[in-house]
Amino acid sequence: MKWKRAFLALDFGTSNVHVTLVDGDTAEMILGTSRKYRWYTPGPNEIELNAEEVWKASETAVEELMRKLPENLELLAVTFSFFGDSITPVDKDGNALYAMLPGFCGRSRSEVELMDKEIGAQEYARITGNTLSTLSSVSKILWLKRHRPEVFKKAYAFYSNQEYIMHRLGLPGVQDTTLAARKLAYDVKGGHWSEPLLELMGIPEAKLGTNIVESATAIGKISSYGSVKLPCELPVTIGCHDVSASLLSTGVKLEHSDILGVLMGTYEQIGYFSDTFVDGCNDFGDSLIFSCCYNSPFKGKYTVMDAFPTAGALLEWYCKYILQDEKADVGKLIANVPLDGENPLIFLPYAETFHGAVLGMGLGTTTDMIFESILESLAFQFVACVEYIRSTRKEPFHRLHFGGGGSRSDKLLQLRADLIHAPVGRMDNIELPSLGACMLAGLGNGVYHDLDEAGKNMVKGVHYFEPQEDNYKKYESKYRIYRKYSAAYLKV
Template identity: 25%
Template sequence: MALMGIDVGTTGVKCTITDNCGNYLSDSYAEYHTFSPVQGYFELNPNDVWDSTKKVIKLAASKVTEKILGVSVSSFGESFVPIDKNGNVLMNSMVYTDIRGVGEIKDLLLSISEQEIMERTGLKASSTYSLPKIMWIKKNKPEIFNDIWKILLYGSYILYRLGNICTIDYTLAARTMSLNVEKKKWDEKILAAAGLTESIFPDVYPMGTIVGTINKELALELGLPQDMPLVTGAHDQICAAIGSGTYKIGEAMDGMGSVDCIAPIFSVSVNTEKLAENNYAMVPYIDDKFTTYAYIYDGGTLLKWYRDTFGQEESRLAAETNSSVYDIFNSYAAKEPTEILVLPHFSGSALPYMDPFSKGAMIGLDSNTNKAKIFRALLEGIAYELKINIEKMEENGIHIDSLRACGGGSRSDIWLQIKADIFNKEIKAVKIKEAGTLGVIIMTGFAVGLFPSFEEAMNSLVKIEKIFAPNPKNVDIYNKNYNKYKGLYASQKKLLETD
C-alpha cells in the first residue's frame, strides 16, 4: 500500500509517494516560472502548473508497484485560479507580491473597518490576500469577472483538475481574507463589503477529508487507481507543521527553508485582534487548535547570498568532491558566539515589521573578522530576528516551550545549536527534512483510515533525529548581544532614512 502527496510551490511542483509507514518510494519534480508582464505585476500560468503536476504524478507513479490509497495536496496560499462553468482558466494567477489590490483595500475599508476584518479573519487587511485581488478583477476586468464560476486557490485547483470537485480546506481558505476563522465558514459581512457572494468560493472542509475520487480517464492517463480518493490538504506551512509532528500547545514548527518560518500551536483563547495588529495571522489547525506564521524572508536565502558572494572557493571544492557547499561552510564556521550583529533584511523585513524598504546591516567588524566569524554571524542574525518574533508572540499570549526543526537548514547542527542558545529553548530536528511532503502523506493516511487521528499518524510517521538543548554559557552571551540587536532595526532605519 502507498500514499501520494503533491506539493505545489510558486516555482515548481513535487510529487512524493511513500508506503503506509512513511518510507520513501519515489518522487518527481518539475519547474515552471512566474513572470512580470508589467512592472509590479507578478503572474503564474495555471495551465503550466497543471501540466507540470500531471507530469510529476505520472513519473512518480510509474516507479511504484504498490496500490496508491489516496492523494492530498500542499500548496502556497493567496494566489488563485478563476475558472468558468466549464472549468476553463479565465486568466493568469496574481502571485501574492503582485501590487494589484492595493486600491481595492482602501475601497473595502470604506465599507467595513480594519478592526472588524481582524476580528473576523484574524488578518490585517492587505493586498497580499485573495479578496482585494478578486475585487480588482471585478473593477478592472468585468468581462472576466462576469464569467467566473469559482475562485480556486492552488491546492483546490489541483483537486478540481483531478476529480472535478470544488473544495478548500480551512487553512488555505484563511489566506483569502474572506474566512471567519472562528466559525470556519465564509464571512458574509466581509464578502458583502467587497461586493462579492459566497457562491464563487468552493465548499470549506477540514484538512484530511476525503472529498471525491479521481476522474477515471485521468487515472488511466496517469497510471493511478481508478477509485483513488482525493483528500483535502493544507497551506504549505501547515503541512510542514504536521509533517514535523507539531501537535501540542506550546510546541512550534521551525521551517528552515529559503524563508524561515515559526508556526506555534495555541488555543482560541488568544486575542485575535491583537495578533492581527502585530501582523500575525490566526490559522485553524487540528482539533480546535490554532497556529500562526512568524516568518522572515532571509533564512536560507541569506546563506545563498553568502555562497554566491564569498563562497566561490568552497563551491568549487563542493563540486569537485560531490559534497554540499553548506556542509563546508558549517565545518569552518566559528565555534564560539560572535560579537558581530547582522540584521537579515537583505530582502526587506517580513514579520514583525513588514517593512519592504528595510535594508540589511552588519556591525561589529574588526581586523580579526574572517569568513568563519561572518558565516556564524549570519546564522546568529537570523536567530536573533526570529527571537524578536517569539517575544512578540509571547506578548500576545502565545508561549513556545520547544521547537521542531525541518527544512534544508535543519541539516546544520551548528545552526540548530545557535538557535537553541539564542531562543533558550529546546530544538528537536526531525528525521525527514521535507516535512511538508510528509504532512500531506499524513493527511492522506488519516483520511483513508490508516490512522485513527492526526496525533497517532504523527506519532507513527514522524521521527526525531537529534535534540539540541540550550548551552547556559552561550545563552548568557547571546542574551547580552540580543539586547543590542533589538535596537539595530530602528537605528539602520533612521540612518538610511531618505526624503
C-alpha cells in the same frame, strides 16, 4: 517479498512541487521527486505564478514516480498539502484568466489602504484572524477589479491553488477549511465567508466557493493524474494548508501541546493548535512578522501561527540578483560563512514592502558578508516570532521541532538554538507537509483509527541542537542592536 502500504503525497510549495511515496506504517520516503515552477516579476513588487505550469509540474513529477513504482506496493490514497494565500481568477471550466497571485506579491498596497479605511485592521483581524496586509486575497481581488476589470468581470470563480488542482483532477469547486480560511475573506469563528468583505469586493460567495469540507475528507476517486495512468483507482484526500499539515508531523498535539512546530521554507512559520481563537494579530512595526489564527484541519480547533514572509525568498533573491546564479548551491553558501557574531553588517530583510537595507557596508564588504548578514537577520526574525508565539498562551512551550527545506542546514538550526538560548530539534524526516497530509489521508480513509495512531506511524525521531554559550552572548548583543536599528528604520 514483503508488501508495503503507501500514500502518494503531493506538496505544493511556492516554487516546487514535491511528490513522494510515503510508507503508511513507517513514514519512510520510498520514492520522491520534485519539479520547479517559475516566479514571474512583470513589475516592481509584482510576483506571479502560472497556475497551469504548477499543474504541469505536478503531472510530470507523478509520471516520473509511476515509472519507478515498486512492485510490492499497495497505494492507499492520493493526498495533498498547499502553500496558502494565493488566488487565481478562472472561467467556468477552471481555466486561468490571469496569473496566480501569491500572498507574497505586494502589488495590492493601495487596496489594503482601502480595506483599512472601509473595514479597519482590527475588524479584519477579528473576522479573518489575520493581519491586514497584501497577503490578503481580498486585496488581490480588489486589485483585479481596479486594474484588470475585464478579468474581474469574466471570472466565474477565484480559486486557491488547491481548487485549481482539484478541478484539473475532475473534482471541481471543492476546497478544505484551511485553504478557505487562507483566502483571508473567511469568518474563521463563524465558519462562513464574511459578508462585509464580500460586499467590499462586490462578489457573491459562490465566486469564493461554497463546497468547503474538512481536510481529511476523501472527495472522490481517480484512476489517472491528468494524463498519467495510475496503477489502480485511488481515493483523493483533499488535504490542507502546508503549515497545519506540518504541525501534525512535528508532533504538535491538538490540546495542551508543549511543542511548537516550525516549517522553514519561503516563509519561516511557527505554530501550534488551539481550541480557542487567539486575538491580537498585528504586523509588529519593529519587525514586520505577521501572526494569524485560522481554522485547523479539525473542526473546533484553530491553527495559531506567526511567520516572517520573505525568509527563503531572500536567499533566492541573493542567488539571482547578487550572485547572478539562480542555480547556486545555497547549502554550500551557508557552509562558507562562519555565523559567529563577528560580521559588522546589519541586514534589514523587509524586501516585501520595499524596506530592505544593508547597514554598515564599506569598501571591504564582500558578497559572503552580505549573505551571512541575511542569514543572521532571518534568525533574528525567528526570535521575534518565538517571542510573540510564546505570549499567546499561558502554558509554556518546551520544545521546538523543525522541518522543511531550510532545516537541512545544521548551521541554521544551531544559530537559532544559540539565539533563543534553548535546544531546538530537527525531525528525522523533514518533509513535514507531505507527512501531515498522509496522516489526514490515513484518517479519512480508515487506515488509522485516530490521530494518536496516525502520529505513531508518521511522527518519528528528532535530533536536538543545544545552545552554545559563547555564541549566545555574542548574538544577544547583536540582536538588541538589530531590533534598535530595525524599529528606527521602519518608522522612516
